[in-house]
Amino acid sequence: MITLHEVSKTYDLGKGSAVAAVNGVNLEICQGEFVIIIGRSGSGKTTLLNLAAGLTRPTSGKVVFEGVNLWDLTDTQQSFLRNQKIGFVFQFPSLLPTLTVLENVSLPPTFGAQTPAGEVRARARELLEQVGLSDKLNVYPRQLSAGQQQRVVIARSLINHPKALLADEPTSNLDEKTELEIMDLFAELHASLGITLVMVTHTRQLVSYGTRSVEMAQGKIVNGNGVPIFETRSERI
Amino acid sequence: MSLFQLAWKNISGNAFRSWVVAICALIVAAFALFITIVLRGAETSLQLASDRLGADIIVVPTGAEAKVEGALLMGIPAKFWMPSANLEKLAAIPGVENVSPQVYLETLTGASCCSVPSMFMIAYDPLTDFTIRPWLKQELGEGLDLGEVVGGSYISATEGKQNIRIYGYLVTLKGNLEPTGTGLDQSMFFTLDTARDIARISQTQAETVLSIPADQVSAALIKVEPGGDPHRVAIQILQKIPDVTPIESASLFQSSRKQLASLLQTILSMMGLTWALSVVLIGLVFSMAANERRRELGVIRALGATRAYISQSLLAEAGILALCGGAVGIALAVLAVFLFRRLIIVSFGIPFLLPSPGSLVLQISIGLFLACFSVCLAALFPAIKISRQDPAVAMRE
Numbered sequence: 001m002i003t004l005h006e007v008s009k010t011y012d013l014g015k016g017s018a019v020a021a022v023n024g025v026n027l028e029i030c031q032g033e034f035v036i037i038i039g040r041s042g043s044g045k046t047t048l049l050n051l052a053a054g055l056t057r058p059t060s061g062k063v064v065f066e067g068v069n070l071w072d073l074t075d076t077q078q079s080f081l082r083n084q085k086i087g088f089v090f091q092f093p094s095l096l097p098t099l100t101v102l103e104n105v106s107l108p109p110t111f112g113a114q115t116p117a118g119e120v121r122a123r124a125r126e127l128l129e130q131v132g133l134s135d136k137l138n139v140y141p142r143q144l145s146a147g148q149q150q151r152v153v154i155a156r157s158l159i160n161h162p163k164a165l166l167a168d169e170p171t172s173n174l175d176e177k178t179e180l181e182i183m184d185l186f187a188e189l190h191a192s193l194g195i196t197l198v199m200v201t202h203t204r205q206l207v208s209y210g211t212r213s214v215e216m217a218q219g220k221i222v223n224g225n226g227v228p229i230f231e232t233r234s235e236r237i
Numbered sequence: 238m239s240l241f242q243l244a245w246k247n248i249s250g251n252a253f254r255s256w257v258v259a260i261c262a263l264i265v266a267a268f269a270l271f272i273t274i275v276l277r278g279a280e281t282s283l284q285l286a287s288d289r290l291g292a293d294i295i296v297v298p299t300g301a302e303a304k305v306e307g308a309l310l311m312g313i314p315a316k317f318w319m320p321s322a323n324l325e326k327l328a329a330i331p332g333v334e335n336v337s338p339q340v341y342l343e344t345l346t347g348a349s350c351c352s353v354p355s356m357f358m359i360a361y362d363p364l365t366d367f368t369i370r371p372w373l374k375q376e377l378g379e380g381l382d383l384g385e386v387v388g389g390s391y392i393s394a395t396e397g398k399q400n401i402r403i404y405g406y407l408v409t410l411k412g413n414l415e416p417t418g419t420g421l422d423q424s425m426f427f428t429l430d431t432a433r434d435i436a437r438i439s440q441t442q443a444e445t446v447l448s449i450p451a452d453q454v455s456a457a458l459i460k461v462e463p464g465g466d467p468h469r470v471a472i473q474i475l476q477k478i479p480d481v482t483p484i485e486s487a488s489l490f491q492s493s494r495k496q497l498a499s500l501l502q503t504i505l506s507m508m509g510l511t512w513a514l515s516v517v518l519i520g521l522v523f524s525m526a527a528n529e530r531r532r533e534l535g536v537i538r539a540l541g542a543t544r545a546y547i548s549q550s551l552l553a554e555a556g557i558l559a560l561c562g563g564a565v566g567i568a569l570a571v572l573a574v575f576l577f578r579r580l581i582i583v584s585f586g587i588p589f590l591l592p593s594p595g596s597l598v599l600q601i602s603i604g605l606f607l608a609c610f611s612v613c614l615a616a617l618f619p620a621i622k623i624s625r626q627d628p629a630v631a632m633r634e
Contacts, residue, residue, distance in 0.1 A: 047629070055539055056629035075544050083541020090632065094536045098250030103238060110238045111541035117238075156540075 001196055002029040002052050007061035009047050021047040023219035034190045034197040036210035044219040045200045046168050053086055053166050054078050083112035087157030089167035093149055095141040102137040105156045127155035147178035164196040183209050244553035254526050255558055261515040262562030262608040268511055270570040270604035272504050274592055275581055279497050282418030282588035283490050291368035292458035293467040299482045310493050310588050312420025314343030314357040318453040323478055327457055330473050332465040337365040338454035340432055344403055350443040352395035352402040357424040360432035368458050369426055377412045383434060385409050386427040390416035405442020406435040418590025497587055519615035527623040534623055535631030547624035555616035556609055563608030567601050
């Protein structure tokens with residue numbers, strides 16, 4: 001589903017110095033997988049996720065999503081693809097502070113196909129009910145806890161029925177109990193929707209939720225490219 | 238949610254930034270409109286005054302040039318005399334078709350015999366007049382008889398419904414003329430016969446006698462033959478008649494025109510500076526806002542918004558703020574012009590006529606356009622810059 005061919009990303013730091021965040025990575029993520037990318041801080045895992053989603057242009061190599069090289073597309077085509085086929089959950093609070101919970105979840109369809117507003121709202125309500133926030137439709141993000149905000153973000157990421165959900169350290173700002181709740185929610189979504197899930201984390205214990213893990217260090221995949229080296233979720237269950 | 242709804246949500250969620258931008262738009266729109274109305278009003282006023290005068294050349298005693306301008310433009314009463322024998326000499330100059338005398342008078346200040354203080358009055362000769370009668374006929378349908386006067390737009394009856402007392406003489410106000418924004422609006426017009434009658438009555442009824450020297454007039458208005466050259470006629474007047482100055486209609490109100498031009502220059506410089514400062518300030522505010530919202534905009538891009546959507550959304554915010562600020566600015570400018578029009582005349586020392594509704598609508602549109610253009614121009618660079626950023630880079634701390 002998502003293939004990275006010899007992908008590298010180098011950031012120019014100015015004054016002639018540069019840092020290779022991702023260095024010649026090859027990775028294939030298949031439909032329905034729950035891939036967990038782990039690594040220390042600065043290992044390049046977030047950059048890899050951004051490359052896979054087309055959020056940043058690779059310095060070299062190819063990123064192919066469902067057979068299409070993302071960087072052969074125009075900005076409009078690429079944006080449409082992201083909007084329709086990929087859902088995002090970020091590490092930081094990513095809800096728009098000026099919009100209510102319901103408006104935040106209803107936001108992505110604004111950028112894509114013209115879905116009737118009523119339909120979008122009904123779907124948003126349904127998703128918020130699914131993540132246990134049906135009583136918070138009209139509150140603003142600042143009125144929610146960090147865990148609740150992340151649930152809203154998950155609901156938002158699913159509004160357009162995406163084929164893949166990419167999550168960048170979605171539990172790093174949460175307490176342990178909430179972290180487990182969110183991870184259970186991901187596992188439930190993966191099982192019930194058959195959605196492809198790619199999650200970046202530095203918490204090794206969470207690897208057990210995935211069907212495969214990938215470990216990164218110094219911009220390279222050092223372990224687990226296609227080989228489940230840690231205890232998988234199925235084994236855990 | 239539409240682009241504009243999202244923009245509006247951002248505007249209401251960022252009160253301080255929104256106020257700064259809206260106030261800048263308000264200042265630009267209000268300033269632009271106020272200046273346009275005042276300058277256009279002054280120009281129209283000068284043109285109307287020239288048109289109403291209706292002569293190709295006005296001849297006054299040498300040294301009275303500024304006085305006649307002050308009287309006709311600002312309504313400052315003036316009295317000056319020249320021999321009426323000049324009228325025949327003027328008529329004899331080749332190229333002159335018609336000559337008509339005028340006598341300039343003023344009412345008394347603080348005297349019970351005059352119910353209107355310090356007012357400029359123009360007496361004309363109905364037999365030769367070609368300047369006043371046409372617009373009297375146009376606006377009143379007839380000329381004036383003995384004891385009848387017509388007033389500028391600000392003149393109203395002070396004794397009963399139709400009368401005004403001048404030097405103890407009760408004149409009848411036959412009507413008012415359309416406003417010109419000049420001193421003519423505060424002046425009164427009557428025939429030479431009425432002037433002489435007032436002078437006669439003043440000897441017994443007034444605190445001070447109105448004196449009209451025999452064989453003297455204040456000014457002579459000249460109409461040049463069709464196809465004639467007023468400038469050539471003016472040169473001949475200078476050469477042949479001593480102690481008079483011919484003022485061609487083209488150069489009439491020259492000092493006011495110069496004053497207006499200098500005012501225009503000062504105001505345009507101030508306006509240019511204000512505009513440039515506003516654009517820079519709005520640009521800074523938008524740059525700061527775009528930077529502050531970098532991560533948020535990165536998220537929106539990740540969710541599927543195109544680069545164009547990001548810049549359009551920022552420009553929509555700018556446009557809405559410009560329209561709101563501009564509309565308030567325009568309302569304030571219009572209110573200020575209507576409330577302080579007299580003060581504008583006095584403080585700027587220029588004639589001023591309120592614009593017609595059509596002209597006002599046009600000027601409002603220009604003011605609003607300028608506000609929207611300025612704000613959108615200032616927001617354009619930050620909007621394009623932020624929209625071109627990689628979503629991943631934008632979302633980074």
